[in-house]
Amino acid sequence: QKEVEQNSGPLSVPEGAIASLNCTYSDRGSQSFFWYRQYSGKSPELIMSIYSNGDKEDGRFTAQLNKASQYVSLLIRDSQPSDSATYLCAVGLYSSASKIIFGSGTRLSIRP
């Protein structure tokens, strides 16, 4: 069974600080990795995708991928109260490129 593991949280971070969210995955052949943000009662929204080892930056968000360690992370700089949400890590399967497996999510709370 292919798995994606995340710390469920809640992760509490002061406003203006850096929030660091982590994810590990079991499918060593995976090539595509995603971070979704989900507000309470709403559907997931794609915020970052990463396909190569290293860092990918988009505004206040940075995704980091280390395939050798099977580890992907999301950094949120200058955290805002509007960043309070559940963040879902998702990984594309090597065996079926159109399928992705979701972690159960990390709940992030930004405190003023």
Add this chain to the structure above:
Amino acid sequence: DGGITQSPKYLFRKEGQNVTLSCEQNLNHDAMYWYRQDPGQGLRLIYYSQIVNDFQKGDIAEGYSVSREKKESFPLTVTSAQKNPTAFYLCASSNPGGQNYEQYFGPGTRLTVT
């Protein structure tokens, strides 16, 4: 506006009744997916379809059925055989090609069965 629509937003049914959830997309995406989310849980794949008139079971297909007669539509039927149908149902679509497997979600349908 391009996007994915799901209807209705909230749905209430009595136990033993079949119910069909609608999902329509105008993104011209080839692939469509149905997921189920339970409180505090991640998303679990019910069914997916990569092309019209073809679909595959996901991890939790028992008690569900789908059809893909048109590229833009992928309805999900929750049958009376599904033991715990109360959940948040999410439809997604993607255009797999090269490395791009990004999935985009509709707003979801919250189903309550009593």
